[in-house]
Amino acid sequence: MTNASYRQFCPVAMAAEILCTRWTVVLLRELVAGSTRFNELRRGVPRMSPALLSKRLRELEEAGIVVHEEREGGAYRLTAAGRDLQPVVEAIGLWGQKWVEADPSLENLDPELLMWDMRRNLDTDPVPAMRTVIEFIYPELPPSQRNWWLIVEPDQSVDLCHIDPGFDVDLYVTVDLRTMTEIWMGLRTVATAISDGALCLVGRTELANTMQSWLGLSPFAQQKKLAT
Amino acid sequence: MTNASYRQFCPVAMAAEILCTRWTVVLLRELVAGSTRFNELRRGVPRMSPALLSKRLRELEEAGIVVHEEREGGAYRLTAAGRDLQPVVEAIGLWGQKWVEADPSLENLDPELLMWDMRRNLDTDPVPAMRTVIEFIYPELPPSQRNWWLIVEPDQSVDLCHIDPGFDVDLYVTVDLRTMTEIWMGLRTVATAISDGALCLVGRTELANTMQSWLGLSPFAQQKKLAT
DNA sequence: CGGGATCCGTAAAGATACTG
DNA sequence: CAGTATCTTTACGGATCCCG
Numbered sequence: 001m002t003n004a005s006y007r008q009f010c011p012v013a014m015a016a017e018i019l020c021t022r023w024t025v026v027l028l029r030e031l032v033a034g035s036t037r038f039n040e041l042r043r044g045v046p047r048m049s050p051a052l053l054s055k056r057l058r059e060l061e062e063a064g065i066v067v068h069e070e071r072e073g074g075a076y077r078l079t080a081a082g083r084d085l086q087p088v089v090e091a092i093g094l095w096g097q098k099w100v101e102a103d104p105s106l107e108n109l110d111p112e113l114l115m116w117d118m119r120r121n122l123d124t125d126p127v128p129a130m131r132t133v134i135e136f137i138y139p140e141l142p143p144s145q146r147n148w149w150l151i152v153e154p155d156q157s158v159d160l161c162h163i164d165p166g167f168d169v170d171l172y173v174t175v176d177l178r179t180m181t182e183i184w185m186g187l188r189t190v191a192t193a194i195s196d197g198a199l200c201l202v203g204r205t206e207l208a209n210t211m212q213s214w215l216g217l218s219p220f221a222q223q224k225k226l227a228t
Numbered sequence: 229m230t231n232a233s234y235r236q237f238c239p240v241a242m243a244a245e246i247l248c249t250r251w252t253v254v255l256l257r258e259l260v261a262g263s264t265r266f267n268e269l270r271r272g273v274p275r276m277s278p279a280l281l282s283k284r285l286r287e288l289e290e291a292g293i294v295v296h297e298e299r300e301g302g303a304y305r306l307t308a309a310g311r312d313l314q315p316v317v318e319a320i321g322l323w324g325q326k327w328v329e330a331d332p333s334l335e336n337l338d339p340e341l342l343m344w345d346m347r348r349n350l351d352t353d354p355v356p357a358m359r360t361v362i363e364f365i366y367p368e369l370p371p372s373q374r375n376w377w378l379i380v381e382p383d384q385s386v387d388l389c390h391i392d393p394g395f396d397v398d399l400y401v402t403v404d405l406r407t408m409t410e411i412w413m414g415l416r417t418v419a420t421a422i423s424d425g426a427l428c429l430v431g432r433t434e435l436a437n438t439m440q441s442w443l444g445l446s447p448f449a450q451q452k453k454l455a456t
Numbered sequence: 457c458g459g460g461a462t463c464c465g466t467a468a469a470g471a472t473a474c475t476g
Numbered sequence: 477c478a479g480t481a482t483c484t485t486t487a488c489g490g491a492t493c494c495c496g
Contacts (some may be wrong), residue, residue: 007275007336008383009409010345012257012317014333015324019249022488029240038459047235049489064327064455074459076326081327081455089240091319098322099292099309107236181237220239227292227309227430228471250469266478277470282479301477 003019018063019085020213023048025092027056032086033120036075041118090219097220100185103224111138111176112162114184115148121216127152131166132207137174171203173211192220235245246291247313251276253320255284259294260314261348264303271344318447325448327455330415337405339366340390342412347388349444352447355380361395365402399431401439414449 006013019025023045030044041053048056061139063128066081067143069075078085117133132152138145144162151167159165173180179198182188190212193199201208230258234241247253251273258272285304288294293310297303306313343364360380366373372390379387379395387393401408407426410416418440419428429436 005336006251007333008254008338009330009333009336009339009413010254010257010321010341011324011328012321013254013324014328014330015320016253020250021236022248022254025244025248026241029238039457045234047489049491050460051462051490063395076332079304084323084327088316088319092243092247093238093240095316096239096241096404097248099312100239100242100246102237102242105237108237110236113236113238145321151261152366165402166301168431169411170415185237185239187247211481215443220241222409270478276469277472278479279481280469 001066009198015088018065019088021056021059023052023087023182024056024060027053027060028065028082028085029089029093031060031076031078033088036077038074038076039164041076043112045111046110055084055227093220094223097185097218097223098225101223101227102182102185106178106181109181111141111145111148111177114177114181115150115160115162115197118184118216119150119158121219122150122152122158123214123216124152124156126210126214127207130154131167133165133169134171134173134203134207135169137172138177140172140176169203171201171207172185174200176203183215183217184221185218186223187225190215243316245412246293247285247316249284249287251280252284252288253317253389255281255288256293256302256310256313257317257321258322259288259304259310260317264301264305266304269304271340274338274341321448322451325413325446325451326453330413330453331454334406334409335424336444339373339376339405340371342387342405342409343378343390345446346412346444347378347386349447350378350380350386351442351444352380352386353382354442355435357438358382360399361393361396361397362399362401362431362435362453364408365400366405366408368404397431399429402428402430410442411445412449413446414451415453418443 005017011211023029023172026045027041027048030041035041035044038053039184042050057066058066061068064079066076066078069077131154134150136148147162149162149165151161152164153159175193176198179188179193183190183193190199194201201211233245235439243361254273255269255276257267263272270278280315289296292307293313294304294306297305301447306454322435359382362378362446364376364378370423375390377393379389381387403421404426407416407421411418418427422429429439
């Protein structure tokens with residue numbers, strides 16, 4: 001953004017100068033969702049160049065939105081002002097879910113981004129209190145992106161692997177990436193995908209039957225699409 | 229912004245692609261506030277080039293946020309999707325009021341922008357039901373920007389002139405532009421500005437005494453500043 | 457592997473001027 | 477009033493490389 005800025009005293013313009021530069025809001029979504037490390041943030045915005053990510057983080061620090069800790073491996077943490085951006089990110093996401101046509105963006109699928117988001121939002125409450133392994137298989141993808149394992153540990157922490165961790169698998173989920181993304185976004189349900197033959201579950205019955213509940217959806221999945 | 233876009237299926241990214249390009253949110257503030265004509269919008273974003281304004285309006289039309297009416301002199305009107313951006317603009321403005329340091333932006337004052345906003349938000353309820361003329365005088369400004377008249381008509385409509393309309397003046401407000409802008413933004417009150425000697429009211433007593441109430445402030449003036 | 461910096465070609469924005 | 481046209485400046489994207 002030009003440093004010359006909007007030169008307006010209105011609070012909307014003052015905030016937009018900081019927030020409405022390229023990639024900034026998407027980056028803030030990652031920070032609000034809890035990512036703190038440089039490479040963790042990179043996973044959330046894989047198409048952003050590291051140079052620009054570094055620059056944006058410095059700008060956010062200068063604006064008082066994040067602090068870059070010297071210790072602890074250089075984590076980027078939101079300040080109070082940064083945490084207070086959650087309603088802004090939510091309002092933007094809610095509007096997007098409501099009004100932006102999904103089809104074009106569903107041509108930009110990314111299994112890593114999707115699995116990462118699923119890992120982050122997975123609800124461990126309906127999952128048994130023992131190690132539970134769920135393997136996702138996207139048959140149409142190249143081998144390097146085809147298989148993903150979500151592992152719920154007894155302590156309720158969730159891990160994501162894309163190489164076989166070697167554990168017994170409790171549930172196999174075979175699905176195409178677009179269908180799984182649509183379910184994640186709330187545009188489709190597990191049940192309808194199964195009855196359409198787009199999703200196939202093999203493994204422990206109680207896990208399969210409760211998938212819609214433990215599968216944490218996008219934070220915006222509740223909002224119905226209104227765009228024509 | 230680049231047509232290549234963020235390439236993410238997340239609603240935040242989908243919305244940010246449309247909303248978070250340079251000037252777009254500031255322009256949306258004007259549209260949400262009710263401006264519809266090209267040159268009316270220009271007054272609200274005076275530092276935006278007409279070429280870019282035209283381009284952004286086309287983009288907003290393509291995104292389904294405004295419609296450009298062929299009749300009625302080419303007004304730009306918000307669609308349902310556009311009106312639904314009000315919470316987004318409000319969230320951004322609220323955050324800006326709360327967390328962005330005001331001082332730097334108070335070096336970019338603009339009397340026309342301020343008077344235009346005051347005209348738009350003036351509360352006619354406390355004003356007598358007869359034509360009322362209030363003259364603002366900014367002594368430090370060059371003659372072409374020094375004098376402004378707000379005229380409340382008996383039908384409660386409000387006009388703004390910057391050439392003398394010739395009516396009798398009911399209240400003279402002599403003030404420096406920074407003080408008046410601070411009052412408008414809620415950073416100061418009429419009473420404290422008067423006692424500081426920064427604001428001088430001459431004219432009908434009841435109008436002077438009720439200035440804080442009929443002077444519609446910025447929609448964000450209620451929110452206290454928290455930035456350190 | 458985390459955390460960047462550098463260089464260069466392209467794409468967007470700013471500043472003016474001008475027109476139907 | 478409602479925009480275009482043109483030229484210059486700035487920002488961004490992508491690749492590569494560096495360092496602890």
